[in-house]
Amino acid sequence: MRPVVRGNYPIDCHGDNIQYHEYSDARGELIGRIGEYCSYCEMQLDSALAVEHIQPKKPRGCTQIDSQREMDWNNFLLACPNCNSTKGNTDVVLDDYLWPDRDNTFRALKYSEGGIITPALQGEMAHKAQNTIHLFGLDKMPSIITDMTDMNYKNRASDRRWNNRREAWDNAERAKKRLSQNDIDELREQIVETAQANGYWSIWMTVFEDDPDMCRRLIEAFPGTCKDCFDATQGYKPVKRQGGQC
Numbered sequence: 425m426r427p428v429v430r431g432n433y434p435i436d437c438h439g440d441n442i443q444y445h446e447y448s449d450a451r452g453e454l455i456g457r458i459g460e461y462c463s464y465c466e467m468q469l470d471s472a473l474a475v476e477h478i479q480p481k482k483p484r485g486c487t488q489i490d491s492q493r494e495m496d497w498n499n500f501l502l503a504c505p506n507c508n509s510t511k512g513n514t515d516v517v518l519d520d521y522l523w524p525d526r527d528n529t530f531r532a533l534k535y536s537e538g539g540i541i542t543p544a545l546q547g548e549m550a551h552k553a554q555n556t557i558h559l560f561g562l563d564k565m566p567s568i569i570t571d572m573t574d575m576n577y578k579n580r581a582s583d584r585r586w587n588n589r590r591e592a593w594d595n596a597e598r599a600k601k602r603l604s605q606n607d608i609d610e611l612r613e614q615i616v617e618t619a620q621a622n623g624y625w626s627i628w629m630t631v632f633e634d635d636p637d638m639c640r641r642l643i644e645a646f647p648g649t650c651k652d653c654f655d656a657t658q659g660y661k662p663v664k665r666q667g668g669q670c
């Protein structure tokens with residue numbers, strides 16, 4: 425999960441914090457700051473990308489919308505329909521999970537061949553990483569569906585996130601192989617453009633983890649990536665985020 429910097433509250437022409445009347449009005453500014461990607465599964469998408477409330481505007485069991493949460497810039501990220509609906513209106517205790525706008529979520533989650541996501545750290549952080557994976561259904565795999573009459577089959581079949589991650593992994597591996605055969609600047613640029621168009625930044629970063637130049641390019645090419653989460657003197661290895669849990 426790409427660690428991002430949402431940045432300060434957007435301001436209006438008078439220098440005051442913008443007061444949103446509809447939370448969806450923040451969508452354009454968010455895309456400009458952190459790119460047109462789901463903040464959780466990292467899918468690239470355009471019209472279906474929605475403003476997501478980290479803490480739900482109407483938590484489960486509540487009858488009233490929490491207007492403070494609903495319009496709070498610091499409570500906004502972007503989410504695809506699958507991540508949005510899987511998380512639903514679960515009223516999260518923030519510290520039980522890891523968040524891309526606060527923690528170094530790339531350091532805490534391990535991406536493996538086939539697009540599999542598992543905790544990367546040990547102990548408490550592994551537990552929080554697992555909570556996070558589960559909250560968004562990042563461990564859902566369509567291949568385990570055996571019963572086609574399952575009521576949830578349609579929902580799960582429409583969840584392309586795992587398939588997309590697997591494809592992204594294969595694309596990144598192929599790109600790495602091409603680069604090993606013909607390592608020119610132009611090809612490096614092309615690969616980064618392909619990654620930008622496809623999304624799944626964490627997968628590209630993982631496949632190219634031994635290539636600091638590619639890591640630097642990927643960090644710079646995706647808007648809002650938290651640069652402080654990586655040590656440029658150590659080949660852009662992920663490091664603990666200041667103020668974050670990991």
Ligand SMILES: [Zn+2]
Nearest residue numbers: 462465504507
């Ligand atoms: Zn998503």
